[in-house]
Amino acid sequence: MEEKTPGMFTLSIIKPNAVEKENIGEILCMIKAAGFKLVAIKMVQLSEKEAQRFYDVHRGRPFVDSLVSFMTSRPIIAFVLKKENAVKDYRTLVGNTDPSLAEEGTIRKLFAESKERNAVHASDSDENAKNEVNFFFSAREIYSSI
Numbered sequence: 001m002e003e004k005t006p007g008m009f010t011l012s013i014i015k016p017n018a019v020e021k022e023n024i025g026e027i028l029c030m031i032k033a034a035g036f037k038l039v040a041i042k043m044v045q046l047s048e049k050e051a052q053r054f055y056d057v058h059r060g061r062p063f064v065d066s067l068v069s070f071m072t073s074r075p076i077i078a079f080v081l082k083k084e085n086a087v088k089d090y091r092t093l094v095g096n097t098d099p100s101l102a103e104e105g106t107i108r109k110l111f112a113e114s115k116e117r118n119a120v121h122a123s124d125s126d127e128n129a130k131n132e133v134n135f136f137f138s139a140r141e142i143y144s145s146i
Helices: 016-020 024-033 048-054 064-071 086-094 107-111 126-136
Strands: 009-014 037-044 076-082 120-122
Touching: 009 024, 009 086, 009 126, 016 024, 016 064, 016 076, 024 037, 024 086, 024 107, 037 126, 048 064, 048 126, 076 086, 076 126, 086 107, 086 120, 086 126, 107 120
Parallel strands: none
Antiparallel strands: 009 076, 009 120, 037 076
């Protein structure tokens, strides 16, 4: 993804548990209410190889195998969001990875089941956001002028 303004885009994933519980609409409404623009979206079923490649930044950590298994269990919704300070603002909106520590009103506080099944993925840096967006989307699938 060619990024003209650093920090303007981030990737999010609605994880299998939130897709299965049909929390998609509520999550997207919260994102829109927070001032984000949705510039790309797709539903996909990750293969084990794809999930391992996506989570390669965490290779060797004890949670990776379980996370890969979870993320390949059902379809996910991957999407690109646009807003100034997108990564920082989105991470504030989603809340702590551990829903028991997440602030009231955050996506994870409302929809997560556990630290692993925490409803959504949020890029943790501008660099990772760019890499993650490119993992899921080609340039022609991103409508950044919206």
